[in-house]
Amino acid sequence: MIEMKLISKRFGKINPLSIEEYIKFDGYKNLKKAFSMERTAIIEEVQKAYLRGRGGAGFPTAIKMMALAKETNKEKYILCNADEGEPGNFKDRYLMENDPHQVLEGMIIVAYATGGTKGIIYVRGEYQKSISLLKWSIDEAKKKGYLGNKILGSKFNFDIEVRSGAGSYVCGEEFSLIESIEGNPGRTRVKPPFPTQIGVFGKPTLINNVETFSTIPTILEISGAEFAKIGTPTSTGTKLISLSGNVKNKGVFEIPFGVPIRDVIYKLGKGIEKDRKLKMVQLGGACGPIIPEYMLDMIIDFERFEEFESKTGAGAIIVIDERFDLFDILLKIVQFFQHESCGKCTPCREGHIQLANLIKKFVERKATMEDIVSLESLARVIHQTSLCGLGQTSPTAIISSLRYFRDDYIDCVEHSYKG
């Protein structure tokens, strides 16, 4: 069994519009359980589960929860990051479209445990269906007393609001997200202070990914200790994988951490379309590494991803077959970042256009050995010096391709010489 359906267990089994069906299928059960627990005990469960953020960085969720819980401000925000803008990622959309109440339940539990007073779900503007489903579900939950004042007859008040993005990938970055919610352009802020100290509207704020919140009810259900047994010791539980590209069976799959990439592609994805040869795989999304066939036995967990100097654990796998040229792909990736850069810091604002110009030379087979050196050096500087995660991770594809597809570069230069 490669798949393991914990948080996707209701996908296709319930009508997402129906709160009754959600409740019947164990829904809001764990919220009630949470209300019977000490607040600190809830955070302890999350800590025991060793839940790490599913939005990409893999930061331990319990640490953030503790940080928020200890803030004494009267108002605290719980922010759900549903901006999912990275090419190749769509699993948050599946969660919102197939099981919206699970997201809400997770948020309410976290709010209860940390003293959160107000929730906001920031959904990318392209996800109109998710937005209307979430709004509908929030209303339903309010009617049933899971949201609003005196939730389930307790003294706990909590409300959730849905905000729409307006076409900007960088708004998924924590402070850009906060800026955007406040009605500003999504340009990041300087850290510290961190969002848990001064976040949205100047209030302490906890930001987590849709999947992270969706996992919370399951942790309470099976207990943190049981959850931690799933996956690998440092990457616990399950992960939703967005599988796209040239595979026969694309879609979202839930797997325990530790499954080899090859199994996802060949077992869940049923292999390459038209049984072509696989050329490369991009992991995590546009900001993730590009790896060759011989690395497919690598297992999926946070540690392996970190080795690529990028924290790209959002769980996308983009499979690219032999028909495609590495440099065409790289150019598209760089242009994506050039377009989505917020423009605040120099390396990212000015660097991507130069990276694109360099890559174009390879696309057009006009490259020289020096261009390889320049490309590598510039990519590293952007990676090392950019202000936010966008610029820090955008060169990963180039840097990894220089490592694993060096022959393509050399070939290209040699072809360029022949002219």
Place this chain on the structure above:
Amino acid sequence: MKMVNLIINNVKVTVEENTSILKAAKKFNMNIPTLCYYEDLGIKSDCRVCVVQVEGKKGLVSSCSTPVSEGMVVYTNSARVLNARKTIVELILSNHDVKCTTCIKNMRCELQNLAKNLGIDENRFPSVFERQPIDDNNPSIVRDPNLCIKCGRCVDVCNNVQGTSVLAFYGRGHETRVSAVFDEHLSDAFCTLCGQCASVCPVGAITEKDDTDLVWKALADPNKHVIVQVAPAVRVSLGEEVGQKIGTIVTGKMVSAMKILGFDQVFDTDFTADLTILEEGNELIHRITNGGVLPMMTSCCPGWINFAETRYPDILDHISSCKSPQQMFGSLAKSFYPQKIGLDPKDIFVVSVMPCTAKKYEAKRTEMSVDGENPDIDVVLTTRELGKMIKQMGIDFENLDEKPFDSPFGITTGAGAIFGATGGVMEAAIRTVYEVVNKKPLESLDFKELRGLEGIKEAEINLNGTMVKVAVAHTLSMAKVLSEQVRNGTSPYTFIEIMTCPGGCIGGGGQPYGTTNKTRLDRISAIYEVDAGMPLRKSHENPEVLALYKDFLKEPLGKLSHHLLHTYYHNRNNKSQTR
């Protein structure tokens, strides 16, 4: 205060917690280059030039924004850091209209300096620069977007210090640009022309309009009698332009230098500052005793007038009708002065040296003309432009003799001098108004509560038994606070002084580059030192001013005064909204 130990470039240092790496290194004599960082402004951390290597961290961190921590090991100049820094500067230059030798910022440009220090003699990146139109259709400020490096200093100043919100970032990614709203000219975008943006811009993207050529031409014209007036704030800042310590008082040498430059007469704006006090003080007394519009607000700062005319047109009748000292000088220079020396006013060329860019605009207002045709002031130079002329002329400033100002606008008082600092006009006015109303001398001339860099300062004075509240504001954000009260009718004050620039004119938009709060304080102390050292410290005791009234103007607020020394304001809010 908790102390933190760390190692910077193998040097063990101890600094207070929350200090940035940048400041910690500087404290121990290791300067890390910066571009977007500017003391007293917000940390933007966007240029990334100040990156350093911290042991245990994968990437490089910006030293301006990263606080020190216990046991941190920092390298500010490792090979990796140097390479990154160089690459960043090359990237900036790849989208920049590089033209240093003909650039107004040549030799005083932070980017150029940085490129030189990093040894960038070739740019590995091809230029992707695309030319955009230059905005130079106002008399004060030139904005050349082709030189902008998007550091955000101007946007910060314009929005957060001045609250004027003229400049902002538009677009994103590589298309990011700094501009006025709808890409309008500054003149249409309600810009106050305060020049604070120009004073912080690290490159030549926002500068004062350079008028030195016009002055050279006039000086070379044998048919022109060229006279110059120098504002109070210039004598305590010009020294910085010619290599002297911040806060040095260079009055006498400055006069000598201007004589060498060829000015026929060198006069002191402090004189018309004294005159302003007599007119404005009497206007205040008149308003108080005749039930006039109160609070009265000062009018000597042209940036404030621009601000009020565009944002607060409904409170213009609160503003004193007195012209600014610069323009009072201008009217006299084209009326009283030519009469006195027997010249045709048309042959007199009047130059002002001001710490201010908005003064260039003020001089061009149609109201500021005695004959209704020609401007009273022909050219306004900023302190920086005067410094430039002194350097062009090759004057050895340091070794100059000290010379006095010329008569009849040469004798001045301490009251006129302190016009240059925030609170100074108020203090000068009180010195006169108190004595005129109460008909007895003040016990102490120093109003300490009105001095210093606090945003809004207050004082109470006893006028014939009534306690009268006064307030002083500097920066337009603070002016906004007091103006809102006036607009709502909740202002508790009788008299309000407003200066646009932080610290008052000593912090003006035309002052030497690199002005920080520390610089401002040094210049302010120098100004009060000038005041304290003057034999006369009250405007109404200035014998030349008294003589001017006796021989020419007759009395404050009289007919001639009204004609020459007073003005009126326009509602310039043609867009019917608040900005």
Place this chain on the structure above:
Amino acid sequence: MLLKEVLKKYQRKEDNLIEILLDYQAIKSNHYISKEEIIEIAEYLSLPESKVCSVLTFYTFFSDKPRGKHIIQVCKDVPCYISSQVNVLKTIEKELGIRVNETTQNQQFTLEFTSCIGCCEAGPAMRINDKIYTNLTADKIKAILSEYRVYMQ
């Protein structure tokens, strides 16, 4: 609908800016925010116009220039690119006789690129106004476009 009526729905809070722009632009047939409207929105929220403008020019959903009644946005990122059997952009360009970033003469269609719209498992994908279309083929594109053409009569 008048801008005033849209504004009425929202409290005068700065953070409503993006929602207001989205809401109003969607109901405008030419899908853009004019200078006058920027001024009106700024006034309503007591914001400097420069702020409204900088938000407007930052987010790709917004436009400060008039566009067609239907905004077609074609995804240009890798998952869609590698899944495409056809060149979606070229097909639409040919069908409508316009290039990317242009509007048809009858003001019905504007063609744009978009970054990934999160439908990578069903690429190639595009968005027309708020609606997403996936698994595009040449025939499907033609059918979709003719549907919109029928609508407009």
